Amino acid sequence: MSSSETVSQPAAGVHAGHQVDVRDFHNRARAAIHNPKIRQNFRKAMDGLMAKRTAAFEGWDLEALRDLGANIRLRALANLPDLLEQLEQKLTANGIRVHWAVDGDEACQIVRDICVARGAKRVIKGKSMVSEEMELNHYLEARGIEALESDLGEYIVQLADETPSHIIMPAIHKNTAEISELMHEKTGTDLSNDVEYLTASARQQLREKFMNADVGVSGVNFAVAETGTLCLVENEGNGRMTTTVPPCHIAVTGIEKVVPRLEDVTALLALLTRSATGQHITTYFNMISGPRKEDELDGPEEVHLVLVDNGRSSIYQDDQLLDTLRCIRCGACMNHCPVYTRVGGHTYGTTYPGPIGKILMPHLIGLDEGRHLPTASSLCGACGEVCPVRIPIPDLLVRLRQESVDGDKLHPARVPGHGAKRGRAEAMIWKGWSWMHSRPGAYRFGTGLAARFHKLQPGQLGAWTRFRTAPKLAPKTLHEQLKERNR
Amino acid sequence: MSAKETILNRLRHRAGGQLTAPAVDFSVLQRPDWTTAEKLDLFEKAIESVHGEVHRVTADGWIDRLAEILQSRGARNLLISGQHDLGTRLREAGRDDLPDLLVYDEPVSSWQPTLFNEVDAAITSTRGGIAETGSLILWPTVAEPRLMSLVPPIHIAVLQASELYATFHQAMLAQNWAAGMPTNALLISGPSKTADIEQTLAYGVHGPKELIVLVIE
Secondary structure, three states: OOOHHHHOOOOOOOOOHHHOOHHHHHHHHHHHHOOHHHHHHHHHHHHHHHHHHHHHOOOOOHHHHHHHHHHHHHHHHHOHHHHHHHHHHHHHHHOOEEEEEOOHHHHHHHHHHHHHHHOOOEEEEOOOHHHHHHOHHHHHHHOOOEEEEOOHHHHHHHHOOOOOOOOOOOOOOOOHHHHHHHHHHHHOOOOOOOHHHHHHHHHHHHHHHHHHOOEEEEOOOEEEOOOOEEEEEEOOOHHHHHHHOOOEEEEEEEHHHEEOOOOHHHHHHHHHHHHHHOOOOOOEEEEEOOOOOOOOOOOOOEEEEEEEOOOHHHHOOOOOHHHHHHOOOOOHHHHOOHHHHHHOHHHHOOOOOHHHHHHHHHHHHHHHHOOOOOOOOOOOOHHHHHOOOOOOHHHHHHHHHHHHOOOOOOOOOOOOOOOOOOOHHHHHHHHHHHHHHOOHHHHHHHHHHHHHOHHHOOOOOHHHHHOOOOOOOOOOOHHHHHHHHOO | OOHHHHHHHHHHOOOOOOOOOOOOOHHHHOOOOOOHHHHHHHHHHHHHOOOOEEEEEOOOOHHHHHHHHHHHHOOOEEEEEOOOHHHHHHHHHOOOOOOEEEEEOOOHHHOHHHHHHOOOEEEEEOOOEEOOOOEEEEOOOOOOOHHHHOOOOEEEEEEEHHHEEOOHHHHHHHOOHHHOOOOEEEEEOOOOEEOOOOOOOEEOOOOOOEEEEEEEO
């Protein structure tokens, strides 16, 4: 399988999200596995992140903290519609305008309408995975509005016309030399492996952009219903710049990000930063509760929040799938995933890669397009073990595998595109299997027949025997063997 | 139907029925009753581990130390508050070992390029600190606007040791934040940083390169 053609294919999924065929997962995975640069970059980063996470939770009762995190999220989800209304009411009272969007396109349109109303031509962005999900940058640019990323990793990814390969560290697939070449080519900086120099150059380039931006667009980590507060977690300060310098700030967030009480954010923050990067806290925890007041000297005069559904309310309908919505987007599941570490983020071809992507994306793009996502896992369970809010990711992967073949009569299939992988032959085989196993006579006859003709069994069983030897049928059935022993 | 009605309708008429909310227990966040000295030690250790700098000073001596710090950095100027007591005391000190004092007393739009390109350092007060994570609490105000702690390359923050809390949770409850939040509230833990280029730490990517805390004991 390691033909030179496969190896020389371009690095997997390096183009903007909407151009990637998610179904081509296997080809991209093959290419990534044979790309030593991708392997090295991810391995080094993920090993480091796992060690840092472990160190950051030292001295904590981690299981009790995870219980608290899970229960805070579950409590929020239990009252989701009421909390969203309370949030809107509080934010409105604070002077923040709230908008609702059923899907990504509608959310993009809302952002654009705000820009048009203000005559805004230049948008600067803080990191926001929801805006990636909406493909906001492409939408705005197609309509003559510049959208520039300001998080250093996102900035690099945007210069390269790529998509993030990790939700916390978007440019983790590139090493310093690659970034230096990219910045040299696109922005005219000197070629240098000095990270300080590259960072300082980006600072200078982006400061100009912040001063001239008409609108700042950011994500939200937690939205607090009790006080009408939008919380942002970051290290660079670009999030603060984005939400403070331009005259208008638009925050976009998924509807599941709301929590009832301000107190809740203390526990979620403690879990988020330690799980994500092994930091006890990020440099900045930025809490925004309103636009600039009349006598204040800086800050945006207009603040908007766009609440984006985009499939979340349908996930919400099902008791098991609902757990997907607990996610606080820390990325620990990908850092600990043996598959993600080997194939890298772009292989998935989706906005959210890794384990969380595998359980979230099928809802957003359907199980037809996302058919390979739930199977890109060894079900080793690491993702579920590290999840700070105890999302049972392996269980959800199994559930989605069942949905993709319409498997289980106990759970009505809910995910769009369910049954996409159902094959006539496979369905027949399992039907026959089930029929035979519920009838002792037929079972004995069948297994007896198989034992009798065991020599006719083929030695090669397709993909299964490419790396394994085929299991051999015994010359006598278990029943026969037991009978002989007990004679 | 509006988008809001569509979304809320779907959430309210959930196919799986009404969900029950579990109880939440915050006791895991509790820390021992540390003394001020213990909290200060913890705070110092935590913030220094993320490249912050701590100077323990007295209520009389902090301006001396400030002057030394600014001289050692070769700062040409210092941005101060026009209304806050810190700014007033610096202006009234009449010292010639301090750099030029710039007062933030006009809307940013009237002097933004100067703020972004010419200011070397700014000094702000804090609303307390957090021992466990080495964090400063800032609630920017009319007197001390938001960009003071963000744009200049050096941010100097004045913290009263008596206003140190064990945890964020404790600080939030003690100061009753839930009763009303300001336009912007911040936790600052160290200078601006990034590890986006091959996980190599670099400071001052968008915000200050240096965070210096003057702790008044």
